[in-house]
Amino acid sequence: EIVLTQSPATLSLSPGERATLSCRTSQSVGNYLAWYQRKPGQAPRLLIYQAFNRATGIPARFSGSGSGTDFTLTISSLEPEDFAVYYCQQRSNWPITFGQGTRLEIK
């Protein structure tokens, strides 16, 4: 099973700041990595797929990068609605696995 390790566990920032979230995989997943946003009481929402492709309707302030085992989700300038939990997920190998999540909280 491919293990995904996200860091940091919690990130405290202010609106307008830049957020950088990391996801490291225990073996190469190529570019088969996605990022999801999860807000309380809401279904998860796809943000980025195949490492750097923004999903439909996702604002340009969200960007993804990386390949192999190291990936990054960047939010260029935080909006109030961006404070949530973010998960990375790989689909390179079965079973599909998720990272444990990064909580982005308001400082």
Next chain:
Amino acid sequence: QVQLVESGGGVVQPGGALRLSCAASGFTFSSYGMHWVRQAPGRGLEWVAFIRDDGSYKNSADSVKGRFTISRDNSENTLYLQMTSLRLEDTAMYYCAKSSEAAVAGHFEYWGQGTLVTVSS
């Protein structure tokens, strides 16, 4: 627009069974793979099972293998998860999710709002 509506959750005793349903609309259901994903209280997301577009291929997490069965009815645009031999650790919110692909895992393009399963004596 894509809509996925789960139902069938509830409270069940350990060892019991439950069948979850996911009604899909807004896309050609028979052309896409589908997944079940769960989230236990205070835990992260866990992939549960996948079924390809025509139902001919299925895969599931080791934690549910032999106990949970994923299926679909393309004539009714509905996805199912039959859960048997339920354990306390199966307590979670269960989500159905549309894959971006027909026959392989894909990423989770759209998600339903979830249905809560509580296993408790």
